[in-house]
Amino acid sequence: MTDPDFNKLVYEIASLVPKGRVTSYGAIAKALGMANYSRMVGHAMGVCGKKVPAQRVVNSQGQLTGEPSGIAARKKLLEKEGVEVKNDKVVNFRKLFWDPSSEL
DNA sequence: AGATTGACGACGC
C-alpha cells in the first residue's frame, strides 16, 4: 500500500468502534478523507488480517463480506457483543451504525 | 509490464 498511514488509521477506527456497534468501509474511508478508497479499506483489512478487529467493520449493506469462515467467526463475535446478526447481515444496521466522523 | 478482480460506494433510472 502506498499509504501506510491509511492502513494504520483503518486499524485505529476499527479498534475504536464501540462494543455493540458497527461501521462501514465507506464511512471509514470518508472519515479519512478518501471516500474513493472504499474498496481499499476492505483490502487493508484483509492485509492486516487477524490483528485487526474487522468484526465491527462491514459494508454499506451491513453485511459481513469476505471469507465464509471469517464471516461466521465475526458474526459470532458480533452476537457476543450484543449485535444481532441474521444471515451474515447486521440486524438494525442503520441503528447500530457508528459514524467514525462523529468520534473523530 | 499489462490485464483482471476485489471484504465497496455513489449515482442514475
Add this chain to the structure above:
DNA sequence: TGCGTCGCCAATC
C-alpha cells in the same frame, strides 16, 4: 423506494 450500472485504488494473476 428498489434495482442496475459506473467508477476508484491496490493487489494478484
